[in-house]
Amino acid sequence: MRQLIAGNWKMNGTSASLAEIEAVCEMVAGDPPNCDVLICPPATLIAQAAWKAKGRIAIGGQNCRAEISGAFTGDISAEMLKDAGASAVIVGHSERRQYHGETDAIVGQKAKAAWRAGLTAIVCIGESEQQRLNGHALHTCGNQINESVPDGMTAAATVIAYEPIWAIGTGRTPTNGEIAEVHDHIRACLTKRFGSEGQKARILYGGSLKPSNAAEILRLSNVGGGLIGGASLKASDFGAILKASSRNP
Ligand code: PGA
Numbered sequence: 001m002r003q004l005i006a007g008n009w010k011m012n013g014t015s016a017s018l019a020e021i022e023a024v025c026e027m028v029a030g031d032p033p034n035c036d037v038l039i040c041p042p043a044t045l046i047a048q049a050a051w052k053a054k055g056r057i058a059i060g061g062q063n064c065r066a067e068i069s070g071a072f073t074g075d076i077s078a079e080m081l082k083d084a085g086a087s088a089v090i091v092g093h094s095e096r097r098q099y100h101g102e103t104d105a106i107v108g109q110k111a112k113a114a115w116r117a118g119l120t121a122i123v124c125i126g127e128s129e130q131q132r133l134n135g136h137a138l139h140t141c142g143n144q145i146n147e148s149v150p151d152g153m154t155a156a157a158t159v160i161a162y163e164p165i166w167a168i169g170t171g172r173t174p175t176n177g178e179i180a181e182v183h184d185h186i187r188a189c190l191t192k193r194f195g196s197e198g199q200k201a202r203i204l205y206g207g208s209l210k211p212s213n214a215a216e217i218l219r220l221s222n223v224g225g226g227l228i229g230g231a232s233l234k235a236s237d238f239g240a241i242l243k244a245s246s247r248n249p
């Protein structure tokens with residue numbers, strides 16, 4: 001599968017930031033990258049972003065609630081994201097797990113909701129610094145795959161994002177060997193459970209991915225793209241990462 005380069009704007013951006021989406025779309029139209037391109041702006045911008053993108057890049061949400069509708073003030077369903085023009089949704093980002101108490105079980109329900117609505121579910125997993133120091137990084141990620149990826153996963157509707165929590169927004173990244181080791185382990189877990197679908201599903205790396213380290217990380221074993229926070233906010237940085245992906249086989 002082609003690599004997927006996905007931007008996660010988190011709680012950043014107002015309508016003025018749509019100019020960055022337009023700039024990325026122009027880059028992609030002028031010099032088509034050899035990867036799929038997705039930007040997940042805050043929910044307030046999804047409809048306008050999708051309208052601006054006109055299919056040149058994909059637009060996604062950063063979270064959804066599992067239910068279709070109901071008395072859940074402030075929440076947004078996967079169906080609503082789809083209706084606004086999204087084609088994917090991030091579920092289980094470590095910031096959601098940390099600040100909103102999302103468990104693996106809740107993340108699994110959200111992934112199913114994404115599938116129900118016809119969205120690609122980008123399921124995030126990753127170990128804390130303490131878990132890595134204790135030698136539990138592989139075990140933690142394997143457990144999260146088992147607990148937060150529902151039965152019936154298909155590679156077309158699911159992307160896994162490995163984001164070591166200690167690397168998110170810190171400027172620190174694991175060594176290339178450590179990234180490859182975890183991605184190989186995730187692949188083995190997925191294949192054991194889902195067979196050929198598990199073999200095909202893309203596994204993104206996330207956590208301080210930026211223009212200066214993108215090329216080397218994106219060529220590692222079983223790295224199927226990247227989930228990018230800080231460096232996705234400016235079209236110039238994001239565009240440089242798209243180019244780095246295009247250079248990889
Ligand atoms: P970062 O964030 O690129 O700013 O480290 C990645 C993410 O949280 O998705």
